[in-house]
Amino acid sequence: MSSPRLQVLGCSGSIAAGSRTTAFLLDDSVLIDAGTGVGDLALDAMARIDDILVSHSHLDHVLAIPLLADSVMKLRLAQPHRGPIRVHALPETLDALRAHLFNGLLWPDFTSIPSPARPILKLEPFAVGDTLSFGAGPQQRRVKVLPAAHTVPACGFAVETPAGWWVYSGDTGANPALWAALKGKRIAHLIIETAFGDDERWLADLSGHLAPSSLAAELAQLDGSVPVHITHPKPGEVAAVVAQIRAIDTAHRVEPLVKGLVFEF
Numbered sequence: 001m002s003s004p005r006l007q008v009l010g011c012s013g014s015i016a017a018g019s020r021t022t023a024f025l026l027d028d029s030v031l032i033d034a035g036t037g038v039g040d041l042a043l044d045a046m047a048r049i050d051d052i053l054v055s056h057s058h059l060d061h062v063l064a065i066p067l068l069a070d071s072v073m074k075l076r077l078a079q080p081h082r083g084p085i086r087v088h089a090l091p092e093t094l095d096a097l098r099a100h101l102f103n104g105l106l107w108p109d110f111t112s113i114p115s116p117a118r119p120i121l122k123l124e125p126f127a128v129g130d131t132l133s134f135g136a137g138p139q140q141r142r143v144k145v146l147p148a149a150h151t152v153p154a155c156g157f158a159v160e161t162p163a164g165w166w167v168y169s170g171d172t173g174a175n176p177a178l179w180a181a182l183k184g185k186r187i188a189h190l191i192i193e194t195a196f197g198d199d200e201r202w203l204a205d206l207s208g209h210l211a212p213s214s215l216a217a218e219l220a221q222l223d224g225s226v227p228v229h230i231t232h233p234k235p236g237e238v239a240a241v242v243a244q245i246r247a248i249d250t251a252h253r254v255e256p257l258v259k260g261l262v263f264e265f
């Protein structure tokens with residue numbers, strides 16, 4: 001296996017100057033979540049994306065899909081051998097995208113544009129526990145679909161690397177199924193959300209997110225010490241959230257995830 005490259009395009013819980021919502025680029029053709037970070041890619045980089053993995057239907061993770069489809073359609077249709085961009089998600093997530101986004105009201109139905117026979121987007125369901133495969137030969141990538149516990153059906157992802165699994169929790173509250181799924185696996189990096197500070201722990205609990213004190217209870221279930229990267233705090237709250245985590249959890253190396261960071265293995 002050649003070494004994958006994972007670039008953080010966005011890791012904020014919302015937007016402000018310099019803050020972009022969740023998106024990761026695996027090598028140059030697989031997008032993991034499609035938040036506003038995608039909008040910082042050059043047009044030709046956007047046009048290289050063949051697959052989009054979506055953790056759940058919330059706007060901060062999907063809103064670049066319809067705009068990306070619009071941006072790259074002309075370039076993409078000039079290369080008909082590449083076929084449609086495949087959007088992979090849980091069936092419930094794909095249903096939500098069909099019903100509420102690609103419905104001809106909020107946005108045109110790019111799953112049948114420019115024609116139903118040759119659309120720019122194709123929706124492909126997966127299930128938690130599946131292992132997806134992208135590319136071929138030494139460039140082949142394996143991505144495992146992990147469980148998540150959020151207010152809507154949701155998942156996380158683990159990308160296989162020579163150094164172990166690069167794990168992304170997705171949006172989640174307390175998630176015992178995740179730790180069961182990771183049991184015995186070598187983890188190279190854990191990207192886990194902490195959407196709120198402990199002053200808003202009640203809101204985190206209500207909205208299927210983690211706060212520093214609930215994150216600490218999750219990390220206590222990890223085997224050994226792994227590099228932990230915090231994603232999804234709101235703009236302006238990153239430093240406070242990370243300081244609260246470090247005050248509770250001294251067993252792990254905890255860093256805020258940073259837009260632009262590139263993981264190489």
Ligand SMILES: [Zn+2]
Binds near residue numbers: 150
């Ligand atoms: Zn969410």
Ligand SMILES: [Zn+2]
Binds near residue numbers: 058232
């Ligand atoms: Zn989110």
